[in-house]
Amino acid sequence: MSIPKIINQVDTRHKAIAITFDDGPNPVYTPQILDLFREVSGKATFFMIGEQMKKYPDIVSAVSKEGHEIGNHTYTHPKLTTLTPEDCQKEVQLTEQLIRDMTGTRPVTFRPPYLDLDHKISALIHSRSYSIIGALNMEALDWEQPGVDHILSKSRKHAMNGSVLLFHDGFGNRSQTVEAVRMLVGELSSKGYKLVTVSELLELRAAT
Numbered sequence: 001m002s003i004p005k006i007i008n009q010v011d012t013r014h015k016a017i018a019i020t021f022d023d024g025p026n027p028v029y030t031p032q033i034l035d036l037f038r039e040v041s042g043k044a045t046f047f048m049i050g051e052q053m054k055k056y057p058d059i060v061s062a063v064s065k066e067g068h069e070i071g072n073h074t075y076t077h078p079k080l081t082t083l084t085p086e087d088c089q090k091e092v093q094l095t096e097q098l099i100r101d102m103t104g105t106r107p108v109t110f111r112p113p114y115l116d117l118d119h120k121i122s123a124l125i126h127s128r129s130y131s132i133i134g135a136l137n138m139e140a141l142d143w144e145q146p147g148v149d150h151i152l153s154k155s156r157k158h159a160m161n162g163s164v165l166l167f168h169d170g171f172g173n174r175s176q177t178v179e180a181v182r183m184l185v186g187e188l189s190s191k192g193y194k195l196v197t198v199s200e201l202l203e204l205r206a207a208t
């Protein structure tokens with residue numbers, strides 16, 4: 001059986017980009033992000049941590065009701081390669097069940113914490129019918145708060161047809177991220193890019 005690669009970009013002729021947020025939901029920053037996507041009629045994907053979902057169920061509902069995608073980002077955000085296969089399975093399953101219970105929809109996209117992955121874990125996640133999602137703008141480092149200009153310039157250069165871009169709405173102060181994404185979303189919309197969920201982007205993949 002072939003092991004699926006991490007998807008950082010989708011081959012497509014459509015002017016569509018998937019902007020993603022990890023580590024939420026967060027009571028301060030997730031609602032700000034929802035506001036700015038609403039302004040441009042765009043959709044995003046939120047890779048949520050199960051523990052956080054239990055703390056903020058209202059925010060999970062709001063994200064889901066506004067038509068954004070919720071992806072699985074494990075239950076406690078461990079390095080999966082350090083776990084036994086049983087514990088790894090549990091991390092994926094618990095959050096999968098929470099997403100089903102809270103939104104009525106089964107998640108179909110997964111992002112491993114720290115993008116930490118090996119062949120065994122890839123196979124396990126694939127066997128549960130997930131696409132494994134990475135991103136192109138890893139050097140934006142928004143989680144380290146490197147400044148709005150840094151986040152913006154390192155993300156802007158990867159904004160093209162089929163890109164997946166990574167940001168964070170959880171863990172620590174995310175105000176630089178919100179500001180950078182606000183500017184990026186405005187720029188992309190004015191250039192005619194459609195902001196879509198990761199699953200929608202996968203649907204736009206060019207036929208081979």
Ligand SMILES: [Zn+2]
Nearest residue numbers: 022023113114
């Ligand atoms: Zn994470």
